[in-house]
Amino acid sequence: MARIDVRKTYKLYIGGAFPRSESGHSYEVTDSKGKFVANAALASRKDVRDAVVAARKAFGPWSARTAYNRGQILYRIAEVMEDRRPQFEEAVKQSEGGSAAAARNQVDAAVDRLVWYAGWADKLAQVIGNANPVAGPFFNHTAPEPTGVVGVLAPQSSSLLGLVSVVAPVIVTGNVAVVVSSYERPLPAVTFSEVLATSDVPGGVVNVLTGDAGTLGPWLAAHMDVNAIDLCGVAGATDLATSLEVAAADNLKRVRRAPDAEPDWAAEPGLAPMTAFVEQKTVWHPIGI
Amino acid sequence: MAFEYAPAPESRSIVDIKPSYGLFIDGEFVDGRGASFKTVNPATEETLAEVAEASDADVDLAVRAARRAFRGWSRMSGKERAKYLFRIARIIQERGRELAVLESIDNGKPIKESRDVDVPIVAAHFFYYAGWADKLEHAGLGPNPQPIGVAGQVIPWNFPLMMLAWKVAPALACGNTVVLKPAETTPLTALLFAEICQQADLPPGVVNIVTGAGGTGQAVVSHPDVDKVAFTGSTEVGKAIARAVAGTDKKVTLELGGKAANIVFDDAPIDQAVDGIVSGIFFNQGHVCCAGSRLLVQESVAEEVLARLKRRMGTLRLGDPLDKNTDIGAINSREQLDRIRELSDIGEAEGAERWAVACDLPSSGFWFPPTVFTGVTQAHRIAREEVFGPVLSVLTFRTPAEAVEKANNTPYGLSAGVWTEKGSRILHMASQLRAGVVWANTFNKFDPASPFGGYKESGYGREGGRQGLAAYLKGAEA
Numbered sequence: 229m230a231r232i233d234v235r236k237t238y239k240l241y242i243g244g245a246f247p248r249s250e251s252g253h254s255y256e257v258t259d260s261k262g263k264f265v266a267n268a269a270l271a272s273r274k275d276v277r278d279a280v281v282a283a284r285k286a287f288g289p290w291s292a293r294t295a296y297n298r299g300q301i302l303y304r305i306a307e308v309m310e311d312r313r314p315q316f317e318e319a320v321k322q323s324e325g326g327s328a329a330a331a332r333n334q335v336d337a338a339v340d341r342l343v344w345y346a347g348w349a350d351k352l353a354q355v356i357g358n359a360n361p362v363a364g365p366f367f368n369h370t371a372p373e374p375t376g377v378v379g380v381l382a383p384q385s386s387s388l389l390g391l392v393s394v395v396a397p398v399i400v401t402g403n404v405a406v407v408v409s410s411y412e413r414p415l416p417a418v419t420f421s422e423v424l425a426t427s428d429v430p431g432g433v434v435n436v437l438t439g440d441a442g443t444l445g446p447w448l449a450a451h452m453d454v455n456a457i458d459l460c461g462v463a464g465a466t467d468l469a470t471s472l473e474v475a476a477a478d479n480l481k482r483v484r485r486a487p488d489a490e491p492d493w494a495a496e497p498g499l500a501p502m503t504a505f506v507e508q509k510t511v512w513h514p515i516g517i
Numbered sequence: 518m519a520f521e522y523a524p525a526p527e528s529r530s531i532v533d534i535k536p537s538y539g540l541f542i543d544g545e546f547v548d549g550r551g552a553s554f555k556t557v558n559p560a561t562e563e564t565l566a567e568v569a570e571a572s573d574a575d576v577d578l579a580v581r582a583a584r585r586a587f588r589g590w591s592r593m594s595g596k597e598r599a600k601y602l603f604r605i606a607r608i609i610q611e612r613g614r615e616l617a618v619l620e621s622i623d624n625g626k627p628i629k630e631s632r633d634v635d636v637p638i639v640a641a642h643f644f645y646y647a648g649w650a651d652k653l654e655h656a657g658l659g660p661n662p663q664p665i666g667v668a669g670q671v672i673p674w675n676f677p678l679m680m681l682a683w684k685v686a687p688a689l690a691c692g693n694t695v696v697l698k699p700a701e702t703t704p705l706t707a708l709l710f711a712e713i714c715q716q717a718d719l720p721p722g723v724v725n726i727v728t729g730a731g732g733t734g735q736a737v738v739s740h741p742d743v744d745k746v747a748f749t750g751s752t753e754v755g756k757a758i759a760r761a762v763a764g765t766d767k768k769v770t771l772e773l774g775g776k777a778a779n780i781v782f783d784d785a786p787i788d789q790a791v792d793g794i795v796s797g798i799f800f801n802q803g804h805v806c807c808a809g810s811r812l813l814v815q816e817s818v819a820e821e822v823l824a825r826l827k828r829r830m831g832t833l834r835l836g837d838p839l840d841k842n843t844d845i846g847a848i849n850s851r852e853q854l855d856r857i858r859e860l861s862d863i864g865e866a867e868g869a870e871r872w873a874v875a876c877d878l879p880s881s882g883f884w885f886p887p888t889v890f891t892g893v894t895q896a897h898r899i900a901r902e903e904v905f906g907p908v909l910s911v912l913t914f915r916t917p918a919e920a921v922e923k924a925n926n927t928p929y930g931l932s933a934g935v936w937t938e939k940g941s942r943i944l945h946m947a948s949q950l951r952a953g954v955v956w957a958n959t960f961n962k963f964d965p966a967s968p969f970g971g972y973k974e975s976g977y978g979r980e981g982g983r984q985g986l987a988a989y990l991k992g993a994e995a
Contacts, residue, residue: 480976510953
């Protein structure tokens with residue numbers, strides 16, 4: 229007799245723990261051919277709010293870490309992902325379809341991207357900050373600081389590389405993230421949460437909600453304790469993106485607008501994903517004896 | 518000891534104010550199609566001139582002119598664009614006295630400030646960005662920096678010419694063309710600047726100036742052919758602009774309100790700190806978005822600091838903005854005066870203790886004496902809302918952690934000040950304060966090379982410095 233498999237119901241990742249959705253709801257996740265794979269938690273408005281609270285609590289300590297330390301931790305995420313390659317490949321292949329080689333390539337690129345961003349932790353300030361030669365006896369310099377709590381609507385198609393490509397640039401500079409995963413392809417994000425939980429990333433720095441960006445996005449965009457939002461996950465949904473941008477204006481969130489279509493995630497990202505979520509601080513002090 | 522000063526008025530004969538002004542579109546002064554409005558001298562309430570109020574159709578003409586000019590201006594080599602900006606900078610220096618006098622007449626600010634702060638910074642700003650025009654590929658903002666297109670810029674009345682320079686200089690250096698709307702109450706120096714553009718033979722349409730009120734500003738920022746919006750003003754209007762551009766490709770920078778904490782520790786050099794408190798809140802009548810409007814003073818020195826502050830305030834001279842001895846000029850408008858009065862009355866009603874310098878206020882014009890509120894709590898409206906006037910709220914703290922907590926307890930995040938002799942504490946505080954500019958042992962210093970802009974609801978984007986270029990280049994972020 230064939231063995232009956234153990235069917236899983238995945239949970240959310242908030243504040244370093246894996247709670248069920250406060251709503252009690254979950255939804256069926258199918259593979260690219262429509263076959264049942266697992267249940268995922270369907271995050272609610274209350275889960276968004278809990279995640280923001282957890283993120284806010286984590287922001288102070290995370291942003292106070294040395295850049296070197298944050299770089300080490302991002303590199304650690306890459307190491308742990310590398311260990312779980314088969315699981316990620318399976319999750320990507322199941323979610324997105326395509327060949328095993330394509331899934332492998334995506335996992336490779338996702339790990340490599342984390343390594344790339346890990347290296348930026350202690351370099352970005354040197355590249356985008358500067359000493360300012362003002363016309364007077366003053367020390368004056370400008371350096372980037374993290375914006376704060378960033379809502380991230382992760383891409384719907386690229387379930388792993390896309391996800392890593394929007395999360396890593398947010399946290400490497402000291403921000404914390406509330407991430408809404410791809411709705412139809414959430415399982416790589418769930419596995420990624422498990423990696424985060426076991427790779428020295430303090431609880432609350434990244435919070436992962438599985439659910440619908442169209443439902444959760446408005447709560448995140450309107451939340452007064454969220455400082456910025458990346459709308460990538462609603463790429464192409466022009467009306468929704470516009471309404472989220474309008475809601476974000478209530479506390480002047482920094483908005484990374486939704487592209488018309490998901491970009492080519494394999495391309496080198498450049499600095500924009502990081503610079504969209506930093507503030508430049510200028511400090512003056514007189515020079516004298 | 519009280520010093521008596523003989524009047525020392527700057528002559529206003531150097532400026533020639535016309536009875537009426539049109540709009541500056543495509544290199545020419547033209548009549549507007551809309552109504553007109555009066556601009557008054559806030560120190561006397563004398564009407565200075567009739568100014569055209571640009572209608573939607575006028576704004577459209579200006580945007581079309583800017584679009585036509587963009588083709589040539591953006592393709593001109595940076596080296597040549599730079600020369601126009603250098604020319605403008607030189608003319609501003611040459612006509613500095615005229616600009617300063619006109620600014621003081623239209624705005625109400627002391628000539629000492631317009632002459633020694635505003636106008637020199639304006640010239641320096643054009644010099645600074647002139648030098649960038651042919652060096653953009655070295656700015657670290659991408660390998661092939663490209664201008665965005667037509668910039669719609671709306672500026673406030675507190676630093677009319679300086680805000681114009683902060684907007685126009687980087688925009689032009691990067692190859693954009695502009696449609697600028699000066700504030701309704703202070704249009705005159707922008708119109709004089711238009712003359713300077715003519716004098717510099719700036720190609721027609723590169724700079725267009727449309728005067729008017731909020732409706733004109735709205736037409737500028739929401740015009741479909743404007744690619745870039747730059748606004749300095751209230752947080753409320755900033756939010757409205759952020760909503761209006763939602764769903765468009767327009768790039769936006771917003772420099773909005775503030776409620777800066779100026780933090781004085783017990784080891785601070787008290788006399789210097791007191792002078793910093795005074796320049797922090799009374800510079801430009803407190804019409805400064807980055808004004809140090811919340812004094813946070815360590816409890817152990819609060820009494821001494823306040824005593825010396827009040828004594829120092831007693832020496833401030835309020836009156837004729839054109840008098841070279843004047844420290845405090847006129848409030849810019851009746852509307853603003855009403856707002857300052859209203860919030861001050863609320864401060865009193867909510868239980869804070871009000872103290873103002875006993876000084877004679879001129880019988881005509883808009884005036885408000887330098888005022889301090891003590892016994893202020895964080896819940897008081899005068900501790901939360903931007904008064905935008907010469908009104909200081911004083912709160913106390915015991916520990917550095919409490920100072921940080923109180924300083925950051927505001928939706929704004931434009932600037933902050935720290936006074937202490939301890940270096941490590943300065944750097945700690947500077948890192949903890951959620952504000953775009955931190956002045957340590959100084960306050961209200963500005964320089965074209967120094968990026969300026971806010972955190973949180975004080976807006977986004979930076980003006981000044983290398984970062985200031987990012988606002989005017991395609992795809993670049995500061």
